[in-house]
Amino acid sequence: MGRERYDLVVIGGGPAGYAGAFEAARLGAMVALVEAGRLGGTCLHYGCIPTKCLLHTARVAKGVRGASRFGVTVQGDPLIDLSRAQAWKERVIKKQLAALSYRVRELGIALYEGFGYLAEPGPDLHVVTVSGSPGGSPETSLTAPRVLLAAGSREISLSLDGVVLPGSAYALSLERIPATMAVVGGGAVGVELASIFSAFGSRVTLIEALPGILPAEDEALASELARLLSRSGIRILAGTRLKGAVLTGEGYTLALEGPPGEIRELTVESAVTAVGRRPDSSGAGLDAAGIVLGRDGAVQVDRRYATTVPGIFAAGDLIGGYQLAHVASAEGEAAASAAMGPDASRGGLGVAGQEAGGGRTENGDDLKKATDAGPDDRVDYRAVPRAVYGFPELAAVGMTEREALALGCPLAAGTAPLAGNPRAYLEGEQEGRVKVVARGDTGEVLGVHILGAGAAELIAAATPVLRARGTLADLAGFVYAHPTFAESLGEAARAAIASAR
Numbered sequence: 001m002g003r004e005r006y007d008l009v010v011i012g013g014g015p016a017g018y019a020g021a022f023e024a025a026r027l028g029a030m031v032a033l034v035e036a037g038r039l040g041g042t043c044l045h046y047g048c049i050p051t052k053c054l055l056h057t058a059r060v061a062k063g064v065r066g067a068s069r070f071g072v073t074v075q076g077d078p079l080i081d082l083s084r085a086q087a088w089k090e091r092v093i094k095k096q097l098a099a100l101s102y103r104v105r106e107l108g109i110a111l112y113e114g115f116g117y118l119a120e121p122g123p124d125l126h127v128v129t130v131s132g133s134p135g136g137s138p139e140t141s142l143t144a145p146r147v148l149l150a151a152g153s154r155e156i157s158l159s160l161d162g163v164v165l166p167g168s169a170y171a172l173s174l175e176r177i178p179a180t181m182a183v184v185g186g187g188a189v190g191v192e193l194a195s196i197f198s199a200f201g202s203r204v205t206l207i208e209a210l211p212g213i214l215p216a217e218d219e220a221l222a223s224e225l226a227r228l229l230s231r232s233g234i235r236i237l238a239g240t241r242l243k244g245a246v247l248t249g250e251g252y253t254l255a256l257e258g259p260p261g262e263i264r265e266l267t268v269e270s271a272v273t274a275v276g277r278r279p280d281s282s283g284a285g286l287d288a289a290g291i292v293l294g295r296d297g298a299v300q301v302d303r304r305y306a307t308t309v310p311g312i313f314a315a316g317d318l319i320g321g322y323q324l325a326h327v328a329s330a331e332g333e334a335a336a337s338a339a340m341g342p343d344a345s346r347g348g349l350g351v352a353g354q355e356a357g358g359g360r361t362e363n364g365d366d367l368k369k370a371t372d373a374g375p376d377d378r379v380d381y382r383a384v385p386r387a388v389y390g391f392p393e394l395a396a397v398g399m400t401e402r403e404a405l406a407l408g409c410p411l412a413a414g415t416a417p418l419a420g421n422p423r424a425y426l427e428g429e430q431e432g433r434v435k436v437v438a439r440g441d442t443g444e445v446l447g448v449h450i451l452g453a454g455a456a457e458l459i460a461a462a463t464p465v466l467r468a469r470g471t472l473a474d475l476a477g478f479v480y481a482h483p484t485f486a487e488s489l490g491e492a493a494r495a496a497i498a499s500a501r
């Protein structure tokens with residue numbers, strides 16, 4: 001078996017891996033990209049894109065149902081043809097995959113289909129073997145002074161009484177709409193699945209162990225979203241744990257433990273889990289290579305995304321913290337550029353992890369609260385937007401009010417209900433609001449939270465303000481087009497300024 005020589009070998013072809021490969025190739029490197037499944041990773045095949053395709057189908061159906069209010073008469077209730085919706089989803093994925101594959105070819109990146117395994121780490125040259133199955137006999141051997149690990153994450157599966165409940169990938173591939181569905185987990189993925197199938201006509205129960213859905217988001221907006229989801233017909237059982245599951249001929253009977261008076265048993269045709277994802281650090285020989293893993297198997301890195309082994313970098317879901325595609329690709333690019341830079345052969349984390357500082361290590365979550373991202377940080381975690389694409393959407397950037405309170409400085413907060421926004425009202429999208437949280441002393445904007453139609457797009461207007469450490473006066477002073485949802489950003493900032501007086 002010959003050894004093919006490259007400047008960089010990337011293990012994993014999801015957003016972190018392909019963005020890293022593209023960046024290194026743009027910098028002139030000879031790059032090999034190893035992908036065990038499908039180029040595009042979780043995001044393209046089982047995550048961001050398929051969910052948004054089915055959500056769009058759901059949005060179209062909702063629009064048709066509510067059309068008569070705006071003077072458009074539609075005969076009868078719209079019918080959802082799930083197999084056609086799935087066909088549309090597959091077409092979208094195929095198109096995106098073709099665009100990605102074209103880019104790989106155009107940049108001269110060598111794509112290897114198979115499982116990458118870190119066979120011989122360093123010191124100057126790493127060897128990555130590629131095999132047809134995990135742990136299988138190597139078919140190809142690649143060498144490079146630098147390796148970028150981007151193996152992503154795996155869904156946490158729930159197994160109760162020997163019954164393994166299927167996860168989000170299964171839900172997204174259903175060809176028939178179940179009459180009843182239980183979604184276990186009230187995070188972003190759970191809310192999106194519940195929103196899709198409820199709009200398709202399933203009677204959906206969303207089960208969340210914590211007291212409310214979307215626990216990482218602004219409490220007030222998350223509970224307003226819960227109220228709106230309930231009003232649309234989704235039954236939310238918060239503070240409720242799944243204790244058991246029995247597979248029946250028609251579906252599942254779930255045993256629940258929750259607040260007094262709530263149901264203890266639920267019989268549904270379909271049950272899916274969305275209880276989180278874990279870094280996928282088990283299959284690529286990382287342990288044997290001496291790469292230090294943290295909590296939940298996340299690969300530990302320093303600010304340059306260097307692991308503890310010189311020349312080996314890591315990015316994306318594999319390093320824990322945010323599990324978002326745009327964070328993964330930003331990190332992939334940053335890691336690739338560090339890998340190609342002058343200090344690339346330096347091992348990460350220094351002595352006892354000193355270099356990690358405010359960087360993203362085991363405690364990636366803390367970065368969301370960090371206010372002192374250093375100048376060498378390519379990815380500014382303070383200004384990472386996040387979005388939940390339910391009906392309506394919830395999007396945010398920066399700190400929640402609760403997180404900002406922990407800073408111990410005076411705060412100013414203001415909200416603007418969308419009911420007062422002409423565009424939102426005329427489109428029948430008046431549910432929700434914009435909330436701005438800032439320092440009361442300097443006016444620096446710390447967080448912007450939006451509940452409402454198009455929130456995931458609108459948050460892009462607030463992100464640069466966070467990135468530039470802008471103030472309430474900046475946000476209030478921009479000229480917004482009229483009539484737009486964006487005007488509510490200015491309104492919320494003015495309300496926050498007034499609250500600080």
Ligand SMILES: Cc1cc2nc3c(=O)[nH]c(=O)nc-3n(C[C@H](O)[C@H](O)[C@H](O)COP(=O)(O)OP(=O)(O)OC[C@H]3O[C@@H](n4cnc5c(N)ncnc54)[C@H](O)[C@@H]3O)c2cc1C
Binds near residue numbers: 114
């Ligand atoms: C249902 C769902 C909806 C989501 N929606 C959104 C959203 O709307 N917006 C958003 O930002 N994020 C969303 N996400 C999260 C997003 O998909 C991930 O954060 C993103 O895909 C992470 O990118 P990654 O490159 O780190 O990992 P992945 O996309 O998981 O890619 C890792 C790749 O590595 C490959 N691999 C693993 N081990 C090996 C090996 N040994 N050799 C070779 N290849 C290997 C895998 O096959 C995989 O293709 C969603 C996730 C899910 C599950």
